[in-house]
Amino acid sequence: HEGALWGGRFDTGPSPELVALSRSTHFDWRLALYDIAGSHAHAKALAAAGLLSFEEEAELHRGLDVLTQRFTSGALKPDAQDEDVHGALERLLVAEVGPEVGGRLRAGRSRNDQIATLFRSYLLDHCRVVSGAVLDLVGALRTQAHDHLDVIMPGRTHLQHAQPVLLSHHLLAHAWALVRDVDRLADWIRRTAAESPYGGGALAGSSLGLDPGLVAAELGYGGPAANSIDATASRDFVAEFAYVTAQIGIDVSRLAEELILWSTREFGFITLHDSWSTGSSIMPQKKNPDIAELARGKAGRLVGNLTGLLTTLKALPLAYNRDLQEDKEPVFDSIDTLEVLLPAMTGMVATLTFDAARMAELAPQGFSLATDVAEWLVRQGVAFRDAHEIAGACVRRCEQLGCDLPDLSDADFAAMSPHLTPEVRSVLTVEGSVASRTGAGGTAPVRVREQLAQLDVAVARA
Ligand code: ARG
Numbered sequence: 001h002e003g004a005l006w007g008g009r010f011d012t013g014p015s016p017e018l019v020a021l022s023r024s025t026h027f028d029w030r031l032a033l034y035d036i037a038g039s040h041a042h043a044k045a046l047a048a049a050g051l052l053s054f055e056e057e058a059e060l061h062r063g064l065d066v067l068t069q070r071f072t073s074g075a076l077k078p079d080a081q082d083e084d085v086h087g088a089l090e091r092l093l094v095a096e097v098g099p100e101v102g103g104r105l106r107a108g109r110s111r112n113d114q115i116a117t118l119f120r121s122y123l124l125d126h127c128r129v130v131s132g133a134v135l136d137l138v139g140a141l142r143t144q145a146h147d148h149l150d151v152i153m154p155g156r157t158h159l160q161h162a163q164p165v166l167l168s169h170h171l172l173a174h175a176w177a178l179v180r181d182v183d184r185l186a187d188w189i190r191r192t193a194a195e196s197p198y199g200g201g202a203l204a205g206s207s208l209g210l211d212p213g214l215v216a217a218e219l220g221y222g223g224p225a226a227n228s229i230d231a232t233a234s235r236d237f238v239a240e241f242a243y244v245t246a247q248i249g250i251d252v253s254r255l256a257e258e259l260i261l262w263s264t265r266e267f268g269f270i271t272l273h274d275s276w277s278t279g280s281s282i283m284p285q286k287k288n289p290d291i292a293e294l295a296r297g298k299a300g301r302l303v304g305n306l307t308g309l310l311t312t313l314k315a316l317p318l319a320y321n322r323d324l325q326e327d328k329e330p331v332f333d334s335i336d337t338l339e340v341l342l343p344a345m346t347g348m349v350a351t352l353t354f355d356a357a358r359m360a361e362l363a364p365q366g367f368s369l370a371t372d373v374a375e376w377l378v379r380q381g382v383a384f385r386d387a388h389e390i391a392g393a394c395v396r397r398c399e400q401l402g403c404d405l406p407d408l409s410d411a412d413f414a415a416m417s418p419h420l421t422p423e424v425r426s427v428l429t430v431e432g433s434v435a436s437r438t439g440a441g442g443t444a445p446v447r448v449r450e451q452l453a454q455l456d457v458a459v460a461r462a
Contacts, residue, residue, distance in 0.1 A: 004081075004083070004087065005083070005086065005087045005090065005106070005111070019081065019083075022083055023082070023083060023084070024083070024084045024085070024325055024328075025078035025082050025083075025084060025085060025088055027328055027329050027332060028084055028085040028115075028328060029077075029078055029085055029088070030122070030332070031085050031115075031118045031119065031122055032067075032071050032076070032085055032088075032089060033068065033071060034117075034118040034121045034122050035085050035086060035089050035114065035118050036064050036067055036068055036071070036089065037121070037218075037219060038114055038117055038118060038121075038198060038215070038219065039060070039064050039089070039093070039105060040061060040064055040218070041198070041214070041215040041218035041219050042105065042108075042109055042198070042210075042215060043057050043060045043061060043064075043105060044057070044214060044215075044218060045108075045199075045210045045211055045212075045214045045215050046104070046105070046107060046108065046208075046210065048210075048211060048214060049108075049208055049209040049210050049211070050209075051104070051107060051108075051208060051210075052104060056101050056104060059097050059101050060093075060097060060101060060102070060104075060105055062097070063093050063096040063097035063101075063102065064093065066096050067089065067092055067093060067096065076092065084111065084325075085118075086111045086114055086115070090102070090105070090106065093105065107208060108199075108201065108206040108207075108208040108210045109198070109199075109201065109206075110200075110201045110202040110203075110232070112200070112201070112202050112203065112232040112319070112320040113197045113198050113199060113200040113201055113202075113228070113231060113232050114198070115324075116197035116200070116231060116232050116234075117196055117197045117198040117219065119238065119327070119328065120192055120193075120196075120197070120221075120237060121219060121220075123192065123237070123238070123241050123331065123335075124189060124192060124193055126335045126339075127185050127188065127189055127192075127241065128189075129335075129339060130185065130245065130248070130335065130338050130339065130342070131182050131185045131186070131462070133338065133339065133342035133343060133346070134178050134181055134182050134185075134248060134342060135178075135182055135459060135462060136342065136343070136346045137178060137252070137342055137345055137346045137349065138175045138178050138179055138182075138455075138459060139346075139459075140346045140347075140349040140350040141171045141172065141174055141175040141178075141255075141349060142172070142175055142452065142455060142456075142459075143350065144168075144171055144349060144350070144352065144354075145167075145168035145169075145171040145172050145175070145448075145452065146168070146452055148167045148168055148171075148354055148356070149166065149168050149445060149448065149449065150356075150445075151166065151167040151168070151354060151356045151359055151360070152164050152165070152166060152167070152359065152360055152363045152430045152431065152434055153165060153166070153167045153170060153269070153359040153360075153362070153363055154359070154362045154363045154365070154366065154368055155169075155170065155368075155443070160366065161362075161365060161366030161367070161368045162368060163368050163369075163371055163372075163433065164363040164364065164368055164369070164430040164433050164434050164443075165434065165443040166434060166443050166445065166448050167354060167356075167359060168448050168452075169443040169448050169451070172448070172451055172452070172455060174251070174254070174255045175455060176455070176458075177251045177254075178248070178251055178252075179455065179458050179459060179462060181244060181247055181248045181251060182462045183458075183462060184244045184247070185244055186462065188237070188240055188241060188244060191237070191240075192237045192241075193220065193221055193222060194221065194222040194223070195216075195221060195222065195223065195224065195225040195226070195231070196212065196215060196216035196219055196221035196222075196223070196224055196225060196231075197225050197228075197231035197232055198212060198215040198216065198219065198224070199211075199212025199215055199216075199224050199225075199228070199231075200212075200225060200228035200229075200231035200232045201228060201232075202232070202319075202320065203228060203229050203232050203233070203318075203319035203320060204228055204229075205228040212224035212225075229318055229319045232319050232320050233316075233318045233319040233320055233321075233324075235309075235313055235324060235327050238309060238327050238331055239306070239309055239310055239313060241331055241334075242302075242305055242306040242309050242310075242330060242331050242334060243306055245302055245305075245306075245331070245334040245335070245337075245338055246299075246302040246303045246305070246306040246334070248302070248338060248342075249295075249298060249299035249301075249302035249303065249334075249337075249338070249341075250299055250302075250303070252295050252299065252341065252342070252345055253295055253296045253298075253299035255292075255295075255345070255349075256289075256291075256292035256293070256295035256296045256345070257292070257296055259272075259289060259292045259348070259349075259352070260289045260292045260293060260296070263289050263292075267358075268355055268358045269354060269355055269358060269359055270352050270353065270354055270355065271352070271353045271355070272287065272289055272348065272351075272352065273348070273351035273352070273353075274287075275347075275351065276291060276344075276347050276348040276351050277289060277290065277291070277348075278290040289348075291344045291345060291347075291348045292345075292348065294341065294344075295341055295344075295345055298337050298341055301333070301337060302334050302337060302338075304330075305330035305331065305333055305334045306330070306334075308330050309326075309327060309330045309331070312324075312326045312327060313327075360430070363430040364404060364405075364406070364429075364430050365404065367395045367398065367404065367405055368430075368433075369405050369406070369427065369428055369429075369430070369433055370391045370392070370394065370395050370405065371391070372427040372428070372432070372433045372436065373387075373390070373391040373394060373405065373420075373424060373427065373428070374387040374388050374390070374391040375387070375427075375436075376424050376426075376427045377390060377391070377417075377419055377420070377424075380419050381419075382417075382419050390416055390417040390419070390420065393416050393417075394408060394412075394413070394416055394420075397412060397416065405428055406425065406428040406429070410422045
């Protein structure tokens with residue numbers, strides 16, 4: 001096969017079984033344009049080192065441009081014998097410019113430094129896409145939070161009613177987690193775009209006087225890697241990317257799980273838009289939160305991609321080993337997954353309608369104002385240990401009577417503690433409770449309005 005990049009020392013060609021196992025074109029072909037960009041840059045480095053004439057360099061750029069056009073139109077394809085994207089593209093380039101010129105391009109580079117570079121470039125581009133899609137979801141949460149600043153809901157811990165909070169406060173909690181993920185991606189970009197492995201060769205660098213700094217600059221990297229072994233053998237940039245995408249999956253799944261719960265009859269907090277929910281093939285009445293369920297399910301897949309990759313990397317000796325070919329499919333899958341999942345989540349969140357009356361009705365239930373009673377007592381000078389006991393006794397009394405805290409009479413309160421004067425009723429409304437939580441980061445409307453502005457600043461920086 002004329003596309004093989006090796007063969008001189010072999011008496012026989014590879015067995016069909018080896019070819020079948022070895023082939024990676026079915027997943028690495030998506031790196032073709034990055035490989036071509038690397039080849040353009042490498043041709044410049046070869047010319048700068050005097051290893052290509054001006055005409056030869058121009059002919060290589062022309063051939064690479066033809067390959068780019070044919071790739072973009074969908075006409076460029078690897079064949080069944082091509083081992084990987086690098087071999088396929090060299091075969092196709094040689095077919096375009098001839099073996100004399102085409103055969104010069106490989107000098108001083110190896111698939112090992114090539115793949116380490118292309119893979120970075122691909123992830124850098126898609127990182128920006130994923131970041132944008134996460135920010136779109138943040139935007140949808142922010143708009144819903146902004147539009148529902150007057151809605152109070154039951155805040156929960158242990159999934160039990162805990163304290164009333166603003167719906168906006170809760171929605172923004174999800175937004176902040178996602179903003180941190182975007183920040184993680186930005187941090188990853190900074191580190192990953194700093195160093196180009198190109199020029200590392202197979203592992204030891206080049207003897208041909210090539211300038212890896214030139215290639216790095218051409219490809220948009222800060223500079224060449226400091227160590228050719230590290231450049232070709234390390235994949236922590238892949239693992240870190242897989243972690244951040246898994247974390248995005250986890251954060252989205254936590255939002256998804258709540259939306260699934262909130263859309264049940266028992267909660268009744270939200271209604272999904274028809275265009276963003278699904279029906280049942282047998283039960284005519286059904287309206288299901290499939291987007292949220294797929295988000296929950298795909299989080300498992302994103303975590304699996306991370307663990308699979310880390311397991312591949314564990315205890316690999318330096319430098320390049322063929323095991324490293326297994327590093328691509330997991331993160332390609334994570335990217336593909338998020339690039340379809342995030343827009344669907346965004347659309348679902350943007351079109352949610354909230355049942356404010358239902359939330360308001362449930363917000364004070366489950367004695368969610370007991371903390372307010374205790375803290376009111378503290379403001380009257382009672383020690384918190386005592387205040388906690390007194391408020392707890394109020395709850396016990398309510399359970400005996402089968403009522404809620406505001407239903408207790410003045411006499412009931414006075415019987416519990418002389419400190420419990422009728423003024424305690426000022427905190428026995430959910431509005432009073434929420435308005436009182438004015439500490440930094442609290443759920444008081446005044447703080448949540450500030451939080452929207454803080455979020456806008458963080459998003460503008462992202
Ligand atoms: N296709 C390989 C990969 O994805 C790169 C080729 C390196 N192969 C080699 N035999 N050194 O990692």
